[in-house]
Amino acid sequence: MTTPTLRLRLRTRFRASATVAGFVLEHPEGRELPSWEPGAHVTVHLPTGVERQYSLCGDPGDRGSYRIGVLREPDGRGGSAWIHAHLREGDDVTVTGPRNHFELVDRGAGHHFLAAGVGITPILPMVRRCEERGTDWQLTYLGRSRESMAFLDELAELPGGRVHVHADDESGTADLGKLLASGGDDRLVYACGPEGLLRAVESAMAGRPAGALRVERFTPQEAAPGGPFTVTFASSGITAEVPADTSILDVAQEHGIPVEYSCREGTCGTCETAVLGGRPDHRDSVLSPEERESGETMLICVSRSLTPGIELDL
Secondary structure, three states: OOOOEEEEEEEEEEEOOOOEEEEEEEOOOOOOOOOOOOOOEEEEEOOOOOEEEEEEOOOOOOOOOEEEEEEOOOOOOOHHHHHHHHOOOOOEEEEEEEEOOOOOOOOOOOEEEEEEHHHHHHHHHHHHHHHHHOOOEEEEEEEOOHHHOOOHHHHOOOOOOOEEEEEHHHHOOOOHHHHHHHOOOOOEEEEEOOHHHHHHHHHHOOOOOOOOEEEEOOOOOOOOOOOOEEEEEOOOOEEEEEOOOOOHHHHHHHOOOOOOOOOOOOOOOOOEEEEEEOOEEOOOOOOOHHHHHHOOEEEOOOOEEOOOEEEEOO
16 A cells, blocks of 8 residues: 655644654645555655654644654754754645554553653554553653653653653662562553664563564664575566565566655565465564564565575565
């Protein structure tokens, strides 16, 4: 399904923390925006040619606007720095989406949300949805200092006892094992934040049942070497070689096969494609462990094949 590209306008820019700016986008003609569910993100297309993914952190019931939070990263790849320096109220903004690979799943004995830094953005609508539904939930929010932690004022409005704010400058480095244990082993854990945190959470939960942890990443995985293989584009009737230094997406484009894509880094999910044969070598930051295990889809901008050939629904 084609994801819509929208030309929106920045209605409001505000300070969410010392390092995070909030942006509220709306249609310039007041039209309703596509619906979304907690965990969804949009891709923001900058005039520089850079594309970045940002979680929607507003109210899914508000069809008139989208809200995102952007952390200024001076040592990042340039997207957030440009947004902080140049995006002003009244400016037009092109976005694609929404997409959602971090859905809120209604199962288990409740949810334990773990957010660090700007990772709070996809979690905000999740905890509100849990509160609306009467689902048992708990949020642990980590940060270097309260000054750097976005949307603390909104979290303060939630029921007492469910939100635990851990600032390193007040309490020292968090003990992830102890924090995760406080939520109970039967709760579904959602984690979003820096890569170091996510890896630590994955390590701490290594003994939990499959599917007990869901994570949201917006950084590409480290590239690993891989050999050549063949790809068959079933609908197009084309079989081609994929060299070691070329992606399946590149090969599809070389043969004129239309493919929807965006980030080329395995972080947005736009190029997710159904697999008809062969075993994918997943190298994305999007698919869940269950989705990887099933092998039913793959992100063709970064992932490769574990078998000599792979067949795709393209």
